Amino acid sequence: MEFPFDPQELFVFALIGAFCGLGGAFYVWVHRQYVIFMRNSKTLNNFLQKNRFLYPGIVSLWVSSLSFPLGLGQFVAGDLDTHGQVASLFSNFTWTNANLTVDEYMVLTHWTTPWTGPLVNLLCHIVFNFCTSIVCSTVPVPSGIFIPVFKIGASFGRIVGECMHLWFPYGMRYGGNIAKIIPGGYATVGAAAFSGAVTHTISVSVIVFEMTGQITHIIPIMIAVLLSNAIASLLAPSIYDSIILIKKLPYLPDLLPSSSAMYNIYVEDFMVRDVKYIFHGMTYEQLKSLLKENRPLQSFPLVDNPDSMVLLGSIQRIHLIQLIERQIGRDRRLQVVMDRQRQARERARQEALKKVTEERKRRPSRFQVVPADDLYQRQLSENEIHQQTCHNPVFGCQPKKSILKKTNSFTMKGISPFISPNATPYSTVTGAESRIKIAFDAIFRKSSQLQDVNCDSQTMIRTGSLDKPQIIPMSPTSSKKVTLPKERICDMSPEDQRRWEEEQMQMAVDFSSHCHIDPAPFQLVERTSLLKVHSLFSMVGVNHAYVTAIGKLVGVVGLKELRKAIEEANSGNLLPRPVGCYQQGHTYYGNSVNNDDGTDKEPDVSTALMSNSTEV
Known part of the structure; x- marks a missing residue:
C-alpha cells in the first residue's frame, strides 16, 4: 500500500483540523483574558x-510540584522530558492493544497508572x-509557546x-483492502x-515532516492545517x-488577496487632515504650547508659513526642546546677568572718568590741602625695615655681656623715630615735628613693647630658688583653618527672571541655527493606493508619512490609520470615496467645494496639528 491510511480517514483528519482550529482560537482567547x-x-x-523575581520562582515551584x-x-x-513525550506520542503502535x-x-x-489508563492520562496531559x-x-x-x-x-x-x-480494531476496509489504524499518524x-x-x-x-523524517501523511496534515488555520483566523x-x-x-496586518478594494482605496480616503506643524516666524511661546499639548509626538513637520503650507522638512522633538532650553535656560540667564553687570x-x-575730567577742568583753590603721600609711604617703609632688623638680629651685631656683673640689654621693637603716631596722610611739609621729639614720644608711649634680648622668643618663669631660674618655652598657638569663600554666582531675582523669560518667549524661533532639520521626510501623494502604502511601510519601516500635493502639506498617515484602513478593507467596511462626499455641510467635487449657499470655494485644508493617534 502506498499510503499508510485509508481515504475514508481523511474525513476524520478534517474533523481533527476543525476541532484544533476551535481549540486554537480558544487557547488564544484564554491567554488574552489571563494577561488582561x-x-x-x-x-x-x-x-x-515589588517582587519581580519572586513571581518566576512561584510559577516554577507550582509547575514543578x-x-x-x-x-x-x-x-x-512527568518522568519524561519534552523529547521523550513527543517521541512516545508519535510511537507507531496502539497503546490499547493487549x-x-x-x-x-x-x-x-509512562502514560498509565494503577488508577487510570492511557486515555485519561492523555486528557490530563492536555489540561x-x-x-x-x-x-x-x-x-x-524568555520562554516559548x-x-x-x-x-x-x-x-x-x-x-x-x-x-x-477501539472503534475499528481490524482497520478500515476500502475496495477490498484493509488499512490498519495508526494512532501515531493521528x-x-x-x-x-x-x-x-x-x-x-x-x-x-514542514516542521512535522522534518521531525518524523517522512512525508507519508502529507495529505492529512495539509488538510488539517489548512482547515484549522481557516477556522482560527475567523475567530x-x-x-x-x-x-x-x-x-x-x-x-x-496582511492584505487579503481576494480584496479588490485595496486597489481603489487611496491615501486621501483615510489620512489625517488635522496636522500638527511648526512654521518660520512662530514664537517660543507657541512652540512651547505645541510641545506641551502633543507629548506623544516625536517629530513635527516644518512649513514656510500657515498660508502656503509648503513642506520644508521635519524636526525631532528633542531638538525643539533644546531650542527652548538654549533660549531661556540657566546658562543663557547667567550670561545675560554677567553682560548686564x-x-x-x-x-x-565712564561716569567716574567723566567726573574726574570735569574736576580737572575747574581752577584749583589756593587753600586746597594736598596729602603728602610720598613722605608717608617712605616713613612706613623705613619703619618696616627697622622692625625686621630688630626681630631678626644678625650674629655679632648684639652687644656682648660682661663677665664681671650682670647687665640687661634691651632693644625696641616696632618703634621708628622717624614717624609720629599722630602723623596723618594729610600732614603738610611745613607742619612736621622734629625727629628728636618724635623719638622721645615713641619711647615713652611704647615702653611696654621692650623685651629682654636673651629671652628672645621664650618666656622666663621662676620656679624654686632665685639662683636657678628655669626657662619654660611657651607652646605655639594653634593655627586656625582658613576657609576660602565659595564662588559667588549672581543670578536674577524670581521677579526679574519671570519678566525676562516672558520677554524671551515672545521672540521668534530661529530653526536654522542649532537645530537639525530633516530636509526630506517620507512623503506620499494623495492618490497613492492602499496596497502601495502597505508595501512602503513594511519595507521602509517608517511609522508615519506626510501627504503632500505639489509640495503642500495636506495630511499625515500613521501606523494606526493604515492598520485600521487595512482591517476595514479586508472586512469590506472601507469603500472607495465617491466623487462627491459630504463633510460638515460642504460637498467636495474634485478640487472645489460647494457650500450650502451655492458658491464655489477652494478647499481649505486644515492646518491644525496631528492628533496623538498618528504616533504609535
Whole structure:
C-alpha cells in the first residue's frame, strides 16, 4: 500500500483540523483574558512590581510540584522530558492493544497508572499543558509557546487515534483492502493542526515532516492545517498578534488577496487632515504650547508659513526642546546677568572718568590741602625695615655681656623715630615735628613693647630658688583653618527672571541655527493606493508619512490609520470615496467645494496639528 491510511480517514483528519482550529482560537482567547486580568489587577501589579523575581520562582515551584513524577506528575508523564513525550506520542503502535512487546510496554508505563489508563492520562496531559503554558508565558523570562501547543495537539490526535482503533480494531476496509489504524499518524496530524491554529502558520507542517523524517501523511496534515488555520483566523488572531495587541506594539496586518478594494482605496480616503506643524516666524511661546499639548509626538513637520503650507522638512522633538532650553535656560540667564553687570561697571567707569575730567577742568583753590603721600609711604617703609632688623638680629651685631656683673640689654621693637603716631596722610611739609621729639614720644608711649634680648622668643618663669631660674618655652598657638569663600554666582531675582523669560518667549524661533532639520521626510501623494502604502511601510519601516500635493502639506498617515484602513478593507467596511462626499455641510467635487449657499470655494485644508493617534 502506498499510503499508510485509508481515504475514508481523511474525513476524520478534517474533523481533527476543525476541532484544533476551535481549540486554537480558544487557547488564544484564554491567554488574552489571563494577561488582561493580570494587568487590571492592582494588587497583583503591586506585588509583581515589588517582587519581580519572586513571581518566576512561584510559577516554577507550582509547575514543578504538579509535574513531580511521584505525585501528580504520574498522570501527565512527568518522568519524561519534552523529547521523550513527543517521541512516545508519535510511537507507531496502539497503546490499547493487549499484545505488547517489552519495549512497547515500557513506553506505555509512562502514560498509565494503577488508577487510570492511557486515555485519561492523555486528557490530563492536555489540561496540564494548556494551563501551565498560559501561566508561564506571563513570566518575565524568555520562554516559548510553540512546543507546549505542539504537545497539546499531539495528545489530542493520539486520543482520536486510540479511539479510532477501539472503534475499528481490524482497520478500515476500502475496495477490498484493509488499512490498519495508526494512532501515531493521528498524533502528527493533531500536533500540526493545533500548533498551526494557534500561530496561524502553515509552515508548521514542514516542521512535522522534518521531525518524523517522512512525508507519508502529507495529505492529512495539509488538510488539517489548512482547515484549522481557516477556522482560527475567523475567530481570533494568532498568539503573536494577540501579544502585539496586548502590548500595543506597532504592526501591520496582511492584505487579503481576494480584496479588490485595496486597489481603489487611496491615501486621501483615510489620512489625517488635522496636522500638527511648526512654521518660520512662530514664537517660543507657541512652540512651547505645541510641545506641551502633543507629548506623544516625536517629530513635527516644518512649513514656510500657515498660508502656503509648503513642506520644508521635519524636526525631532528633542531638538525643539533644546531650542527652548538654549533660549531661556540657566546658562543663557547667567550670561545675560554677567553682560548686564559688565555694562553697569563700564557705565560707572565712564561716569567716574567723566567726573574726574570735569574736576580737572575747574581752577584749583589756593587753600586746597594736598596729602603728602610720598613722605608717608617712605616713613612706613623705613619703619618696616627697622622692625625686621630688630626681630631678626644678625650674629655679632648684639652687644656682648660682661663677665664681671650682670647687665640687661634691651632693644625696641616696632618703634621708628622717624614717624609720629599722630602723623596723618594729610600732614603738610611745613607742619612736621622734629625727629628728636618724635623719638622721645615713641619711647615713652611704647615702653611696654621692650623685651629682654636673651629671652628672645621664650618666656622666663621662676620656679624654686632665685639662683636657678628655669626657662619654660611657651607652646605655639594653634593655627586656625582658613576657609576660602565659595564662588559667588549672581543670578536674577524670581521677579526679574519671570519678566525676562516672558520677554524671551515672545521672540521668534530661529530653526536654522542649532537645530537639525530633516530636509526630506517620507512623503506620499494623495492618490497613492492602499496596497502601495502597505508595501512602503513594511519595507521602509517608517511609522508615519506626510501627504503632500505639489509640495503642500495636506495630511499625515500613521501606523494606526493604515492598520485600521487595512482591517476595514479586508472586512469590506472601507469603500472607495465617491466623487462627491459630504463633510460638515460642504460637498467636495474634485478640487472645489460647494457650500450650502451655492458658491464655489477652494478647499481649505486644515492646518491644525496631528492628533496623538498618528504616533504609535
